[in-house]
Amino acid sequence: MLTFITRKKILDRFMLAVFFTAGFITIFITVGIVYVLLADSIKFFQEVSIKEFLTEKEWTPVFATKKFGIWPLISGTFLIAAIAMVVSIPLGILIAIYLSEYASVRVKEIAKPIIEFMEAIPTVVYGYFTLLFVTPILQSIVPDLEAFNSLAPGIVLGFMILPYTASMAEDSMKGVPQRIREASYALGATKLRTAVTIVIPAAISGIVAGFILGASRAIGETMVVAIAAGMYPNLTLDPREPIQTMTGYIVQVALGDLPYGSIEYLSIFAVGLALFIIAFIFNSIALWLRSRIREAY
Amino acid sequence: MNKKDKISDSKADIIYPIFGFIGFFLVISFLVTLIIDILIDGYEKLVDPSFYVSYPSRFPEKAGILSGWVGTTLVMAGAIFWSLLIGIPAGIYLEEYATKRGIIGKIEHIIELNINNLAAVPAIIYGLLALGIFVYRFQLGESILTAGLTLAILMLPVIVVNTREAIRRIPRDIREGAYAVGATKWDTVRDHILPYSLGGILTGLIIAASRAIGETAPLVTIGALTFIAFLPPSPFVSEFPFLSPEKAWELFMSPFTVLPIQIFNWVSRPQAAFQINAAAAGFVLLILTVLMNALAYYFRQKVRRKYIW
Numbered sequence: 001m002l003t004f005i006t007r008k009k010i011l012d013r014f015m016l017a018v019f020f021t022a023g024f025i026t027i028f029i030t031v032g033i034v035y036v037l038l039a040d041s042i043k044f045f046q047e048v049s050i051k052e053f054l055t056e057k058e059w060t061p062v063f064a065t066k067k068f069g070i071w072p073l074i075s076g077t078f079l080i081a082a083i084a085m086v087v088s089i090p091l092g093i094l095i096a097i098y099l100s101e102y103a104s105v106r107v108k109e110i111a112k113p114i115i116e117f118m119e120a121i122p123t124v125v126y127g128y129f130t131l132l133f134v135t136p137i138l139q140s141i142v143p144d145l146e147a148f149n150s151l152a153p154g155i156v157l158g159f160m161i162l163p164y165t166a167s168m169a170e171d172s173m174k175g176v177p178q179r180i181r182e183a184s185y186a187l188g189a190t191k192l193r194t195a196v197t198i199v200i201p202a203a204i205s206g207i208v209a210g211f212i213l214g215a216s217r218a219i220g221e222t223m224v225v226a227i228a229a230g231m232y233p234n235l236t237l238d239p240r241e242p243i244q245t246m247t248g249y250i251v252q253v254a255l256g257d258l259p260y261g262s263i264e265y266l267s268i269f270a271v272g273l274a275l276f277i278i279a280f281i282f283n284s285i286a287l288w289l290r291s292r293i294r295e296a297y
Numbered sequence: 298m299n300k301k302d303k304i305s306d307s308k309a310d311i312i313y314p315i316f317g318f319i320g321f322f323l324v325i326s327f328l329v330t331l332i333i334d335i336l337i338d339g340y341e342k343l344v345d346p347s348f349y350v351s352y353p354s355r356f357p358e359k360a361g362i363l364s365g366w367v368g369t370t371l372v373m374a375g376a377i378f379w380s381l382l383i384g385i386p387a388g389i390y391l392e393e394y395a396t397k398r399g400i401i402g403k404i405e406h407i408i409e410l411n412i413n414n415l416a417a418v419p420a421i422i423y424g425l426l427a428l429g430i431f432v433y434r435f436q437l438g439e440s441i442l443t444a445g446l447t448l449a450i451l452m453l454p455v456i457v458v459n460t461r462e463a464i465r466r467i468p469r470d471i472r473e474g475a476y477a478v479g480a481t482k483w484d485t486v487r488d489h490i491l492p493y494s495l496g497g498i499l500t501g502l503i504i505a506a507s508r509a510i511g512e513t514a515p516l517v518t519i520g521a522l523t524f525i526a527f528l529p530p531s532p533f534v535s536e537f538p539f540l541s542p543e544k545a546w547e548l549f550m551s552p553f554t555v556l557p558i559q560i561f562n563w564v565s566r567p568q569a570a571f572q573i574n575a576a577a578a579g580f581v582l583l584i585l586t587v588l589m590n591a592l593a594y595y596f597r598q599k600v601r602r603k604y605i606w
Binding site: 008009011012015016018019020021022023024025026027029030032033036037039040091094095097098099102103111113114115117118120121122123124125126127128129131132133159162166190191192193213216219220221222223226227247250251254255260268269272275276279280283286287 | 307309310313314316317318320321323324325327328330331334335338382383384385386387389390391393394404405407408411412413414415417418419420421422423424425426428429430433450453457481482483484486504507508510511512513514517518519520557560561564565572575576579582583586587590594
């Protein structure tokens with residue numbers, strides 16, 4: 001016969017085990033991702049050499065002569081991300097300085113949730129808006145802009161990642177101790193001068209970490225580019241032409257009926273692996289930069 | 298600093314806020330334009346009641362979102378169930394039980410790093426994970442169950458982080474008080490930690506769900522269908538015990554579509570008439586996201602006011 005206390009202790013141990021198991025399971029998600037991407041990529045690379053994958057300049061998996069050179073997809077991905085950053089960084093910094101150094105508490109309380117909401121909008125809705133509103137408007141300004149292009153999705157993604165470029169920048173600027181600002185004001189500097197020469201340099205690792213996370217988000221974004229950028233693997237830096245991104249290719253193949261184990265099926269895992277590695281590098285840099293913030297003060 | 302510099306400097310402090318506000322105003326105009334654009338485009342269908350109770354169709358004027366919203370509801374129910382099942386205990390473990398010593402401490406550190414990293418993995422990679430593991434290796438098929446599990450993995454990091462933040466706000470005295478009267482750790486968690494952190498956990502759940510409900514890419518990857526002209530079987534039967542396990546399994550394993558997939562399909566079609574449907578369904582989805590985010594915001598404010606330690 002177990003005493004009340006013993007039973008309680010056993011239950012306590014049991015719950016500890018339950019909680020630990022739940023935590024441990026989360027590791028299997030990453031293990032699963034790495035396993036799936038590697039296992040099916042290895043099968044892919046038995047049929048397509050890694051050399052072809054990395055040196056060939058054409059990506060034509062659906063043509064009679066299949067060529068698997070990933071560069072068109074990578075260039076498309078980075079072109080869109082670069083356009084997004086060109087829009088997002090100046091706008092983000094402009095808003096971040098305004099919110100952290102000038103805006104009243106009330107304005108901030110309204111502005112922050114609105115900016116964060118930019119990322120909550122379903123990306124398929126952004127895709128619709130890009131294809132049927134932004135592109136037609138841009139076509140009346142930019143000559144020779146095709147119906148599918150990388151300019152419009154890039155601009156829309158620039159707005160979508162503002163939670164990283166504006167909101168996170170504002171967070172790190174807010175983290176700079178007030179006494180440093182006071183010292184600058186005491187020397188006669190204005191708010192703007194203080195923001196540009198004191199606050200931003202002090203908060204720079206957090207700000208840049210936000211930019212990198214934003215870029216990583218733009219690289220991994222799928223629906224906007226699948227809808228509005230076209231499905232045409234194109235090694236170009238011209239933002240007016242249709243292109244295809246890594247994510248766009250995965251969607252295109254997944255939409256078709258792909259037999260398990262076919263070369264097309266396997267190719268999306270190889271592309272996924274490349275995307276995962278790129279995202280991982282970006283996130284590691286961002287994490288490293290953010291860990292430096294804590295050392296500063 | 299010479300005099301001229303000073304003058305231009307003080308002017309800058311008057312001019313900058315104007316530009317800053319214009320920047321912020323640009324963001325608001327972008328948002329408002331987006332909302333108004335899809336509202337106008339989809340208005341015709343939004344006010345048509347049959348749009349909400351019709352199946353997709355080859356004829357744009359007959360097509361509706363019935364199988365879309367039923368699918369979204371079922372998939373989200375699964376996603377919420379699975380993500381809470383793992384997310385809350387994992388969050389409690391990391392905040393309340395973690396010893397941070399020895400080999401266990403190393404594992405805890407890995408779990409923590411891992412959850413932070415998962416939050417930054419592109420959503421479509423989770424789709425590939427689900428395709429490779431759930432669909433082919435576990436043979437769960439392109440089913441409601443697979444979709445729920447996939448979205449649960451996407452929601453998990455948000456739930457864990459919010460659970461941890463909610464627990465961290467509970468002051469140490471509460472725990473010490475419980476231990477002092479002989480409560481075990483589990484007693485403390487059950488009677489104090491969980492009830493006090495529930496508001497914060499709920500906020501996290503709503504935010505995570507609002508992201509998952511619009512998620513399209515991972516579900517495209519696992520093979521959500523775009524044309525579903527039937528509903529999954531109901532698990533309820535007329536005889537006792539009114540719930541048939543076989544029927545329920547059939548429900549979990551049935552093919553599905555969800556609202557975002559339906560929108561994607563309609564946008565991709567060349568006929569302009571389908572784009573009206575896409576806009577209308579997009580507006581419905583957008584309103585759902587707005588409502589969920591507003592709810593989360595409201596809960597957050599309420600929780601902050603309820604427990605002031």
